[in-house]
Amino acid sequence: MYLRGCARSRGRLSRSAVLHDQDLVSGEGSSIATGITSPTPSTISEMTTQLDSLSMATDDSDRYPTTSKFPKTRPNDLSCKQGESGKEISLVANYIKMLAAPKWDLYRYHCSFEPTIELRKIRRETLAKADIKDVAFDGTLLYSFEDFGLEKMIACKHPITNEPLLIKIKRTSTASPESPEFFHLANLIVRKLLEIAGLKLLGRNYYSFDKKIELERYKLTLFPGFMTAVNVYEGQLMINVDLSTKVMNKQTVYCILMDKFNRFNDAKQAQDASLKELLGQIVLTPYNNETYKIMDVAWDKDPNYQFTKRDGTQHSLCQYYEDKYHIKIKDGQQPLIVVKASKRMAKRGPKKDDPGMIFLIPELCCITGISDSMRQDFSLMKEMSTYTHVGPNERFEQLNGFLNDIQKREEGRKELNKWQINLDKELVQLTGRTMEAEPIMYKDRTIKYNPLEADWSRDGRSLMHLSAKNLDKWILIYCQRDSQVAHSFVDALYKVCTPFGMRVDFPEMIELPNDRPETFIGAIENKAHPQLDLICCILTNNRKDRYDAIKKVLCVDCPVPSQDLHTPQSI
Template identity: 55%
Template sequence: MSSSSKSRGRGRARPIQSKETDTPGGLQDYPDSEIASFISQGSEISDVPQQTSEAIPPDEQSRAEKPRRGNPPKVMPGAPRGSGVKGITSEFATMRVGSSSGRSSSRSIPYSSMSEPQPQTTEKQGTAGDPVNIIANYIKILTKPQWELFQYHIEFIPNVENKRFRREIISQHRTKFKDVAFDGTTIYTFDDFGDFPEFVCSHPATSEEIRVVLRKVARNSPDSPIFFHLANLIVRKLLELSGMKLIGRNYYQFDRKIDLDRYKLTLFPGFMTNVNIYEGSLMVNVDLSHKVLNKTTVYQRLQDIFSQYQDVKHAQDTATKELVGQVNRIVLTTYNSKTYKIDEIAWDRSPLQTFPMRDGSQCSFIQYYEDKYQLKINDPGQPLLVSKPSKKDRRAGVNAPFLLIPELCCVTGISDVMRSDFHFMKEIAGHTHVDANTRYNRLRQFVTDIHQNYECQDELAKWNLKLDTDLVKFEARILDAEHILYFDRSVRYNYNEADWSRDGRNMRHISAKSLNHWIVVFPGRDEQISLGLIDALMQVCNPFGMHVEYPYIQQLVNDRPESYLQALKDSIPRNTDLVLCVLSNNRKDRYDALKKFLCLDNPVPSQMVLTKTLSRRNQLMSVATKIGIQINAKLGGEVWGVQIPTKTLMVIGMDSYHDSKRRGASVGAFVASTNPTLTKFYSRVIYQRTAQELMDGLAGCMKGNK
C-alpha cells in the first residue's frame, strides 16, 4: 500500500576460504548415509590472492577541449588500423586465463617448452616533477638459484582428501622425500625419483594401506613460471617458522595480539605476501593485515538473541538474519583457527547427532570433540552451524557441508552496529590505519624477524635463496597537480589533500542534464528528512547548470521491499528521468530488488540514499551536493575533466563474471571511452557459454551499434 500526493513546485512533480576437509558434515538436503566426517588441523599453505585495482568511475570524469600538450602522438609500427581490429579480436577469442577446473595448465608443460621472461626494453621513467626518495613495501630476493627442480604430481590410492593426512603419509618416507615442498597435490624436489615411482604407506588414522603414485610433470629451473608458485610456498613457510598462525589466507602474530576489552574484541596483526617479478627483479610484496576476533562465541550471541524474544520463531529469524550470509559473518573455530562462512543454521540438529567415522562406526559430535580435542560441549541442545563447501573443497571431492558447534566458534570481523559507533571505529582505526613511519617500522621488523630466525635462514639456504635486509628504496618524482576543468573555469586542488569538492560546489558542469520528471519514494516516518533532501537538491543543482523541477512524491506506509516495488510499478511513466529512493537501512534484499526492477524490468536511472546519511542537518547541503553530482553523471552529464595529451586515445575496460551455480554460464562486461577527453563512455554486456576471460564478442563490442 502506498499513498501519493502532488506537492508544491512548478510543473508536475515526478540511483576464503579454504576450509579443512575433516569437519563433520551433513544437512537435511543430504541423507545420513552421505554425511561426511571431516576435521581439520594444522596450517596449510595456500596461494595469496592477486591484488586488483578499482577503475575510476565514469561519473568523475568530464569533457574539456583544450590544446594538446607536448608533441603529437606517435603511431607504433605495426599498429592495427581500420579492419585490423578483426585480427586482434580473433586472437583475443583464443586466449584463456585457465581451464574450467581453475588450475593452471602450465603445471603439465615441460620446462624445455616454456619461454623465459624477456628483459625489459622500454624505459618507463619520465623527467617531469621534483625527485623524492621513497620506500616501497617490497623485499628483494638477492640470489638467483642455480638448481634444477623436479616437479611431480602425486596421487593417493585410495584417495586421501585431507591435506594433513597427506602430509603425514608423505612424512613416512622422510629419507626419500627430503628437502621437498608439498602443496597437497604437487611435490617439488631436488631428487629425480624417476618417471612413475610408487610407494606404499599406511593411513595415519585407519592404518589402511595407501599407494602413493608419483608422475613426473616437469624439470624446472629458477627461470620457470612454476618458480613463482614455489617461491610463494617458501615465503609462507617462513611466516609459519617465525611463529605466525594461518587464519584464512594470511598469517597473524598471536603473540602480539591487541585486546580491546571494552568491546570484547581481539585484534591480531599480521602480513599478506606475494612473490613475483617487479621492475625486472624478483621481489616479495608484503603488506600489513589485521584480523578482528570477537571474544563472544556464536553460542553466547544466540543466547543473547533468544533472551530478547519470547517467540521462538521470531528469535530464530533474528539470529538467522544476523549470522547467516552476511559478508562479515565469518566464524573462526577455536580448536584449529580455521575460518568458515555461515550459510545456514540447522535448528533441527544438535551435537547429539551422530555421523559415520572412517572405520564405519558412528560417533556423536560431543564424543568426537572430546576425544579429538579434549573439548567438552556444555549444551547438547544447541543447533549446528552450516558452512557449504567452497570451490576448492568441491574440487577435492568434498560435497557435503561442514557442521560447526556454536560453542566452539567465534565471530570475526566487525558488525554493522559496531561500524556505526564513531568512538569504536576511531579506536580500531588507531591500530589498523597506521601512518607511513609506523608501517615502515612494522615491515622492517618483519624482515628483521626472518633474518634473526635460524629456522627461516635454514629454509632459505635449502633453496639457495637470500632476502635483502631492508625494504626497496628508490627515487620517484612528485608531479604537478592537474587542472580540474569545468565548463568555464578550472580548479587546481591542494596537492596534500587531493580534494576539490569544496571548489566544485559552485562550478558549472561541462555538460548538465535536466530533471524535469523524477520521482522520490520514501517511508512515511522519513517524510521530513526526504523533503529536506528535495529542497537541498534543488538549491545545489542550480549552480551545476541543471534545471530541476519539483518531483512527484510517493509516500509509503512501511519500508518493506514489496511496498517500494508496488509504488514504483504504479507511478513510473515513460518520460521519467530519475527515481530516487530514500531507504531506512542498507538491507541487501531490498536494494537488490529495487535495482533489479529499475535496471531490468523497467530501466530508468536510479539513486538510493540512506536516511542515516541525511540525519545530520549541518551536513545536508554537503551530502546533497555529492548526490547531485552523481545524478548528473547517471543522466549522462559530464561533471569535470582533465587535459588529455593525445586526442587519439581510447580507454577500454573488460571483465567477466562466472556463475558458480550455472556451469558454463558467464557474463562479459565491456566499457570504452568515446570522446577525446575521456568523459563519455559506451558500455555493453555479453553473455558467454564458456569460462573465457576475454570474450568472443570483442569484435562486436569494438564496432558498437550503428
C-alpha cells in the same frame, strides 16, 4: 607500478579501406562505418579477397591513421617513459627482491591419504613420521629433490590416533626454476619463511599471536600480520609484502544466538534479531583455520543432523567432528548456520542441498571483523584506527623488521640456501616526483587546490560545473514511517544541487505501507519506464536480499538509473 609489455594489436585497416568506409558514412572525418554489416563470405576466394584488404602496420603512422578517432597518447620522439616535471624525491616500496639464479630439478608429487586427513598440519606430521623428505608441501602437492619413482605407496600410522594409514604418492611432473610452476613454489617458500618467523596462518594470511592486542572493552582481539605475493615486477622476481590486521571477536556465533534469545521473550523476534546480526558476517573455524560467510541460519536443524559422506556412509555432525577433529559438541539443541564455502571445502562433510553451501555448528565458529553496529561506534573505530591505520614511517619499520627477522634466523637462512635463493637486504628503493597541483576548471573560473590535502569539495559545491545532469523526471520511493525523511531529503538535494548548476524538479513521491522486498518491486514495476532520469529508494536497513532484488529489477528487467539510500547512514 608501471605496466610493461602492454600488447597492442598490429592488425589495422589499410588507409584505402578506411577512406572507402568514410564514403559510406555521412559526416566527414569519421573512420568507423556505423550501421554497416558486411556480407558473410560464402567461398574461400571471397574470404581471401576480404583478407587482402587488411594490411599489417609497419610504424606508428600506420598504427594510428590520421583520420582515426583514437588518440595517440605517446609522441613519436619519446623513447623513455620517465618524466622530467616535478620535484624528485626518494621512495621506498613494499617489495623485496629475490636475488637468485638457482639450478636444480624438482619432482612434484600428488599425495593422498587413506583414510582422509583433513588438517594440513596433521598431513605434514604424517609425512615426517613416514620419513618422506619434502622441500615444500601445500597439503596436496609435494615437492621434493628425491626421486620416489612414478608411484609409491607407504604404510604408516596417524601421528595422534596411531591408526594405520596409507600414503599414496604419484609423480605428476618435474619442475625447474625456469618453469611456470616456480611462481607457485616461490609463494610456498615465502609461506615457509613466515612460519619460521613464528607467524600462524589465519584464513589466507599469516599473523603474530605473540603480538596480539586485546580490546577488552569491546571483546575484540587484533592480530598483526603480513600478506604476501610473489610475482615478476619490472622484470625482476619480487615479494610484495604489506601489513594486515585480523580482527577476532571473542564471542562465538553460539554466544550471539544465546544473547539474542535471552534478550527477547518471543522466539520469532529473537530469530529475526539473530539473522540481522549474523547475515553476511565472516566466521573462522579454529579447528581448520578456514573462513566462511554466513548466508542463513537453519533453525530446523541441530548437531544431530545426518548427512551423507563421500563414501556413502551416514554420519551426524556430532560424530563427524568427534571423529575428524576430536571435538565434542556441548549443546546438542543449537541450530546450524548455513555458510558459503570454497569449491574445495564444498566437496567435503556436512553439505546443504544448495551447491556451495555447508552446515556449521555455531559454538565452533568465531566471528571475524566487526559488525555494522560496531562500525557506527565512533569510540571503537577511533581506538582501532590507532592500531590498524599505520603511518609511512611505522609501516617502513615493520616491513624492514620483518625482512631482518627472516635473514637473522638460522632456520630461515637454511630454507633459502636449500632453494639456492637470496633475498635483498633492504626494501626496493626508487626515485619518484611530486607533481604540481592541476588546475580545476569550472564554468566561471579555474581554481587550484592544496596537494597535501587533495580536497576541492567546497569549491565543487559552490561553483557552476561545466556540465550537470538534471533531474527532470524522477521517482522517490519510501516507506510510510520515512515520510518526513523523504521530504527532507528532497529539500536538501535541491539546496545542494542548485549552486553548481544541476536542476532538480520535484519528484513523484510514492509512499509504501511496509518495507518488504515485494512491495518495493511492485511499485517499481508499475512506475518504471525508460524516460525516467532516476529511481531513488529509501531503505530502512541494509537487508541484502531486498537490495539485490531492487537492483535486479532496475538493472535487468527495467533498466533505469537508480540509487538506494540507507536511512541511518545515507540521510
